[in-house]
Amino acid sequence: ATSRRHEDQPMTMQSPDITGFRFSTADFGERDRLPSFREQIGRMIVKLDPEPLSAGAFHAEANVRELPGLGIGSWACSNLKIARSRELLDGNDDLVLTIITSGNTRASQRGRDIELGPGQAVLQSSAEAGNMAVPVSPSRFVGLRLPRRALASLVRDPEDMLVRPLPANTEAMRLLALYIRELDDSYQLATAELRRAVVRHLVDLGALIIGANRDAVAAAEDGGVAAARLAAVKADINDNLSYGDLTLPAVAARLRLTPRHIQRLFESVGSTFSEFVLGQRLARAHHLLTDPRHSGSTIGTIAFEVGFGDLSYFNRTFRRHYGVTPSDIRAVPRRS
Template sequence: MPQQGMPRHGNEPTMSEQQAPATFRFSTADWPARDRLAIWRESIGRTVIQLDTEPLSDGAFHAEATVLALPGLWLGSWALANLRAAVTRELLDGSDDLVLGIALSGAPIITHRRREATGDTGDAILMSTAEPRVSVYPSLVRFLSLRLPRKALTPFVPNPEDALMRPVPRDIEALRLLTFYADELNRMDRMAAGELQHVVVTHLYDLAALVIGATRDGAAVAENRGLRTARRAAVKADINSHLGDPALTLTAVAARQRLSPRSVQRLFAEQDTSFSEYVLGARLAQAYRLLTDPRWRDRNISSIAFEVGFGDLSYFNRAVRRRYGATPSEIRAMPER
């Protein structure tokens, strides 16, 4: 997996110095076919992401990435196919960061520290930016990469070298939640500024430490902070993706998230709400969006109610009026803003 999470250009701030979020994107599909290899090798490979790259065969190759730079962390979403990518000694940048790669689909073959590992879908592998590495992508591989400063993890993981090139299986909760949390951030169009960025980065440090192997004291801190936040975010995302299901229940959500119903209830109680209150609020918010969306003008009120999971039209009308001080019909009749 590529070493760099973000391009470096001469006097660009180091990862610890960078404060403002920045996003870097590219795709070989956007370049003319006849120039694709030259652009990839020179303009992107060696110059931007500092990799010595070449296709594995004469067939088509593909490379794309979206990389988000946060204070103290670079987060990348990659898709590579028919490529060999090498971090040679000449391309090392003198840093001693850690890179955690998480395969989303496909299986890269990675050689690092005289060891070879295959990152099966869902698994994670830890590497060091201080040493050379070779990654091979025979077919399309999609993966996330997190570049983390070593000093940010040593309070939780005193000897991260022990975890280098030791695949972490996908069924570990911290890895599942780290994958979810990081993937959600990469999908965001904009990243909030200021203190929230540092909170997000801290949560990613917590989850990464648990994946790599935190000490008992470190794990206690990380579980009560980053892990708990990621659990709550995953539960809410699960609910939001099933709003239209009348069978959306606490038991069903808990089962999908591999938690007990009581654990899910506690996550909401910590925010002075409940599972049922959150579901109702999310359904009403979605109903409001549909009622005010011109593309839904031809749908009647009852179909919108059923679309967001209300099985009783009278209850839907009452709930909307209590929340917004207007009936669904009145909301629909409001002038567009």
């Protein structure tokens, strides 16, 4: 989970109103890992105090992003207790939703303790002392910091859900974890409109996990749920581009959606399933053709690797899309 950044802490600026920060204890010597983690992440970024849970090595990785009015984080930890002490409370009363994607974690707050495994989630308050403990076995989890006011009209009583079991392995949980992964991997969020839309989608999904009211559930179907399902479809396509027989029914079956639902998702953004698949294959081919590491591969081999079974069709569509032939693209880095 994330909190407001310290004004003196350097972060990667991606736009005037979005910041990002990556950290790994593996980048530091063993003696410097704990003090560096405490200062760079624990005290300045997330207002948490980390310490090893038991004697021995510990590890932590964090990818923290701040969007307007909302924070997201992806974490990988082992042998670590991360506490928010009373001394670190700063008046922030946001709610923090944490979803475990692998391993096991224990969450504590308000005198309650919850053991969490993959597919489970917990809601905690930034305004109260509490902690999360990760055993020696590595765990991964994603966190979402949600302003209370954003949930006021969406969730019946979020306060009552603090440190209580939430429904496990729901579609909303899976979609939120994947949506955050896609944000980390590929979304540039270049415009204010796109950033606001992403924040709305994340709030929608968070509300569904916590327990959205009937009106919020209906609104989320056309908002955050639809956006996250489309992201899941695109991720599945990219994972299977090399298969020449990549089809709409196959993707729908893997994601437990109907082909028509996927078609509607693409229609909502002015595209089609086939157009997206072709565009991604051409983009990956372009990348391979310009990558010196693949200079020994023939154009035909590259075309086959990205799912084209017909070299003539690949050459035609590539030239139509980029205005030059695959051979022209490959010649540029070689001349350079």
